[in-house]
Amino acid sequence: MENSDIKVLMVGRKGYFDKGNEYGSGIPRYANELYKNLKRYINIDYIEFASPSIIFPGFGVLSDLLQSEKFFGIHKSNLEYNIIHNPDPGIRLSYKKKNNLVYITTAHDLIPILEPGVVNNIPRYGILKSKIVNSLLYHINEISMTLGNNTVKENISNSDYLICNSTQTKKELINFGIESGKISVINLGIDKRFFKPIEQDKKINMFIIGHIGGGLIYRKNLGFAIDAIRQIRDKNILFEIYGNISKYALMLKETKPDERIKFMGFAPEEKIVDIYDSFDVFVFPSLYEGFGMPILEAQARGLPVIIYKYGKIPKEVRKYCFEAESPEHMAQIIKQLKENGYNEKERKKAMEYARSFTWEKTAKETLEVYKRVLE
Numbered sequence: 001m002e003n004s005d006i007k008v009l010m011v012g013r014k015g016y017f018d019k020g021n022e023y024g025s026g027i028p029r030y031a032n033e034l035y036k037n038l039k040r041y042i043n044i045d046y047i048e049f050a051s052p053s054i055i056f057p058g059f060g061v062l063s064d065l066l067q068s069e070k071f072f073g074i075h076k077s078n079l080e081y082n083i084i085h086n087p088d089p090g091i092r093l094s095y096k097k098k099n100n101l102v103y104i105t106t107a108h109d110l111i112p113i114l115e116p117g118v119v120n121n122i123p124r125y126g127i128l129k130s131k132i133v134n135s136l137l138y139h140i141n142e143i144s145m146t147l148g149n150n151t152v153k154e155n156i157s158n159s160d161y162l163i164c165n166s167t168q169t170k171k172e173l174i175n176f177g178i179e180s181g182k183i184s185v186i187n188l189g190i191d192k193r194f195f196k197p198i199e200q201d202k203k204i205n206m207f208i209i210g211h212i213g214g215g216l217i218y219r220k221n222l223g224f225a226i227d228a229i230r231q232i233r234d235k236n237i238l239f240e241i242y243g244n245i246s247k248y249a250l251m252l253k254e255t256k257p258d259e260r261i262k263f264m265g266f267a268p269e270e271k272i273v274d275i276y277d278s279f280d281v282f283v284f285p286s287l288y289e290g291f292g293m294p295i296l297e298a299q300a301r302g303l304p305v306i307i308y309k310y311g312k313i314p315k316e317v318r319k320y321c322f323e324a325e326s327p328e329h330m331a332q333i334i335k336q337l338k339e340n341g342y343n344e345k346e347r348k349k350a351m352e353y354a355r356s357f358t359w360e361k362t363a364k365e366t367l368e369v370y371k372r373v374l375e
Helices: 026-039 057-067 066-075 131-158 167-176 222-230 244-255 269-278 293-300 325-339 344-354 359-373
Strands: 007-013 043-049 083-086 102-107 161-164 181-187 206-210 236-242 260-267 280-284 305-308 323-324
Touching: 007 026, 026 043, 057 305, 102 131, 102 359, 161 167, 161 359, 167 181, 206 222, 206 269, 222 236, 222 260, 222 269, 222 325, 280 293, 280 325, 293 305, 293 344, 305 325, 323 325
Parallel strands: 007 043, 007 083, 083 102, 102 161, 161 181, 206 236, 206 280, 236 260, 280 305, 305 323
Antiparallel strands: none
């Protein structure tokens, strides 16, 4: 099929397709980069749903339901699409078939299905003094997560075809009951700013271990790395943790006696390359990741990356990582890197490999999927 014959409607939450958005992470970044790169080749439009409420998460699902007519409108319009692509399986859609319309969903991971509530622990709203309000918000969030998990299941089950980010997620989809022939693996990309020349000009005489993450949830396993740092008797090391500081409150109290462990707050996107470059080692001890983009970003900047050996990290991403079996083992790896440095040959291999993951490649492989499903 010729590119000119392919007409795609992409679905996303408000702000996903911001043409001026050069930064961001997660699903919004994926949706934006995919749209931006695909529109060079094919006729692609998008439709936006309202973003879910931050205070009352359940309202996000409600807003999707209330906007159903907005989505159903495409079935009544004169606009003829070949494909509807949903890059966010958390958005509730009704798969009302029209002619030969093909529905494609991107499954980033199966966390909501495999380990709801354990991997993504449901927060208590500790800032609120009222136990009644606290309990109410907690249960609203519980209901929201349940509805959200069901939405993910429905989107995965009802789609004609699925795209996933890793072979790990593909195996999970097959175990979930999806036919292998209905799934394509297309890895994510990293931004070109991570490819710029590296300037090694550290101004402080400290060895810095770093971590960058979104929020402190159970599966990020940061306690593993903190235990490792505590076992290193060296005053010339720092562990700098970047993320949503409000979610680090409990761990901040636990680590306050060790001045080498510092919670840095949110990492500004415009400074993130410089933050990576300030590290000597990057640690990412997650128990589960659908992909693990920070690993590739760190490696693209020439950093050694240490992960938890028994964490579920896709093989495509963990290829050049150091794998720690325990906090003691991680401490040992850090000490060896501090004393002996990072092998230059391995460093170059990891950098070259990480820089092979581009959004242009992601878009081109997605276009090939579009062509294949329309044959």
